[in-house]
Amino acid sequence: MTSFTDLKLDPKVLKAIDAAGYTTPTPIQLGAIPPALEGRDVLGIAQTGTGKTAGFTLPMITMLSKGRARARMPRSLVLAPTRELAAQVAENFDTYAKGSRLTKALLIGGVSFKEQDQLIDRGVDVLIATPGRLIDHFERGKLLLTGVQIMVVDEADRMLDMGFIPDIERIFEMTPFTRQTLFFSATMAPEIERITNKFLSNPERIEVARQNSTSEAIEQILIEHTPRRRDMAAKDKREILRAVIERDGSALRNAIIFCNRKTEVDVVAKSLRKHGYDAEPIHGDLDQSQRTRTLDGFRDGTLRFLVASDVAARGLDIPNVSHVFNFDVPSHAEDYVHRIGRTGRAGKTGIAYTLSTPSDAKYLEAIQHLVGTEIPRGESPWIAPAPKAERDQIEEDAPKRASSRSRSRKKDKPEAAAEPVQDAQDAQADVATTEASVAAPRDNRRDRDSRGEEDRGSRRGGRSRQDNGPKVVGLGDHVPGFIEMSFEERRAEG
Structure with a gap:
């Protein structure tokens, strides 16, 4: 079996990997690191939770160990679709760059421009950014990308969903033609394939799992419910959610509950707190400091339930998540794969519940077609209360x-x-x-x-x-x- 020591990584990087407790590379790491160290372009396709972040962070740190950063001219660039994912990449860099003198800067929204400008002015080896904030700095004349040697695009399919593809193309054109590009995505939509054909040069393609597949370590359960009235669907699903939580008991250590709309995220979190559950919302309208505190609390175990929009579905490395709930069936089938991929990570098992109503039929059909299998049905532990006889008689006589x-x-x-x-x-x-x-x-x-x-x-x-x-x-x-x-x-x- 191949180990990290066989991948020709820098000794300081190997020491940091060992300190982090890792010994064996994942398939995407095993396939991406060798060609990346050779300076080749890499196109990595793998489902979420397979270790793509380390797949580009480790070779990048090794290759940047020689050289020195100049003011306003970063030596490498990592693009991420969300603030949380960009912050996670920065954490991975800190973990694996211990012992080296490499510097980094994180450019995301919700943080003062002044602080970020000060970091860029001193010169950084690794610049980690979301596309919008990167372009803001560039247009203000505070940043030059002509010194970029390595460019990484992470979660490219999420970039497509969020409308960042025009920005990505513009950023590509700001960087030198001779750069090395590492391009990672869980799926390969036609638009993404067009970009890779345009900006990648003879890339090494690594596909470690069937596209849009779900992990076998995740037990998937579909709970179908027909509401008493159409306007009662959301309330009934909140009842079912609490009933499942009670039924699973201590086996449910923590859970991420996904909703399609930000307003629904707030409602579900408030409802859980009202019934005595420790829950907090996270979505794009919240202040960045609040989002960071919420994620930190969920990671360290002080928060049990994280109610999230799809901002938390892609790429976030949150270990030991025992359950995932799709409170709403995702309208985009690919989001189902990414949502349930928050559990069953790093060799652990997990459970993913999906709550559906008859109005979700077309979305459910698209998901099952995408993953190539029918989601197993499960029994709902909650039974809707029967209407009173007097009410029936009144409605009959009316x-x-x-x-x-x-x-x-x-x-x-x-x-x-x-x-x-x-x-x-x-x-x-x-x-x-x-x-x-x-x-x-x-x-x-x-x-x-x-x-x-x-x-x-x-x-x-x-x-x-x-x-x-x-x-x-x-x-x-x-x-x-x-x-x-x-x-x-x-x-x-x-």
Whole structure:
């Protein structure tokens, strides 16, 4: 079996590897290190968690052991898609460069330009950066890339997903044509292959695993759930998540829970904390210092649950992750491979749960087509509560009552409409009578009022004033017609 001592690495590098506890190189390291030490371009294709970072860091440190950095002109350049991955590369460099005098600078967002400028001005051997921040420094005139001897592009497929390919092409053109290029990716999309054909010269291609394959050390479980209502899907999945955590018990040491949206990341983390679980969110909208603290806490075991967007899915070396949860089925099939690759690393086993609803069917089909196998189904430990019998009866009776009320309103509607018509006719008659009374002489008003009352009586019930008996006396000359009715006669009729 080949060991690191057989790879012609610098003795100081071998000593650092031994101090880190590594003895045997992984397949990607075994395939990439020898041609890299020969100065050849390398195209490495391997699934996440196979040790690609050490595959380019170790030969790079060995080759840079001779020479000296100049101000603003780094001797090597490593491009990473995210701040976390760039910081991880910097940590690997610190681990393997112990005993050497090589210097580094980390250029990522969320950190002061002034501090980064000071490092560049002193001169660095290794510059580790995200594409956006690197271009910012270049456009400010603080950085020259004409001295780059070795250029590394890590997680190139993630660069493609994040829209960095135009920036990568621009950075390639800033560096010397004679540079050595080490290009690593988990998948090879057509756009990535176009770039490698354009910027790599006769590269050594190392493919240690079938593209888009998942590790056999990871037990994959799919939990399918049909929500009670569409708007209850997220709430039901949070219930299922907590039920699985409780069921797995002590076997679940820690877990990364992946969500598709940043807002969902915050909601799930808050929900877990509310129910007594130690959980923190991590996504691109958070401050870099907070993201760093959260990752450090998860790595050292003080944080049990890390709820993350896909910013944490690619390339992060977080050891001893026992579980991964796909709270949302990823919309890009390749992300499934990278997400579950956070567990089952370095020879350890892991479990990856995926929670799906009927709306995820097309994404699930694409994932299974990509990995070439069907994800085993598992039982959900959570059962949705049955609705109350009273609620069922109410929902069953509701349509009947609604139709009954509707019919009742339709039946009553003509009669209700008739009253305003009659009232309007009466009002018109009253107005006409009043106007006539005002215009007539004073001594004739009472007779006209009486006639008007007789007309209204005949319209309302067919009765006239003569039918109501003698008048009530003692109320003066101008008594309204309805008061002149005989109350005794009306009471008798009643």
